[in-house]
Amino acid sequence: MKCQRLIESGKTLHAVWFPVLQLPVRYPMEGKSMPLPVLLKDVAEAIGGLNEELHACINRRTGEVVVISDEESWLAENGGIDDESLPAWQRDILPKVKEVLESEDFVALPDQFEFDEYRLMQRFSLEQEDPGTQEELLDSIRGRGAFRRFKNRVYEMGIEKAWFAYRDQALEQFAADFLRREGIPFVEE
Structure with a gap:
């Protein structure tokens, strides 16, 4: 292609x-x-x-x-x-x-539409142990402006490091899957 x-x-x-x-x-x-x-x-x-x-x-x-x-x-x-x-x-x-x-x-390379960040935010929200945190994060991704509200809420709650580590890990897995499909050799570090 x-x-x-x-x-x-x-x-x-x-x-x-x-x-x-x-x-x-x-x-x-x-x-x-x-x-x-x-x-x-x-x-x-x-x-x-x-x-x-x-x-x-x-x-x-x-x-x-x-x-x-x-x-x-x-x-x-x-x-x-x-x-x-x-x-x-x-x-x-x-x-x-x-x-x-x-x-x-x-x-x-896959574009931003192929990497479904909305579903990633949803999964991150559901994996939070505190039900109140889960609810607040899930509420933030409903409707227009979901990405901005979610990121603002993550910062307000002080869990931005956890979110970005989660996102980075998902991006790396997504990239690894792509590179494997295309037969392009890669190393993790």
Whole structure:
């Protein structure tokens, strides 16, 4: 499966470069690869940092992880590489983006919709020993704004370390399952 299939979107593009939360993955402008086997934590963090406008692909042969915005994908596919009106840094990364989109070596990492964080919040809530804590957390994930309310409530209750450890563990398991399915070797540390 080419990475391109999951990156194409047709959504409105924003003229902004998103640096992706300082994740320890390799970006197109760096032109470096993570050697195989890849570090599971790096792939899990890359998946955890994706959103509707950011997508990531991993090279099956080298382990290189490339994060691409919708804008960069669109520009690479529509001749933006030669567009002199673009900033130099953006023109510099577009050949790598084009390579990712056209290469069979790159496979798209699962996006934020494939990693069901809502169900994860629900499971975390149900696993709390205190019935009052369970109830408050479950109430926080009902209706619109559930993610923000849940995270606010976790901080208010002082259980944010437990939540983030739980989330990180689930992300690592999710990433490990993906890497196994794709036949990409990885190490845990």
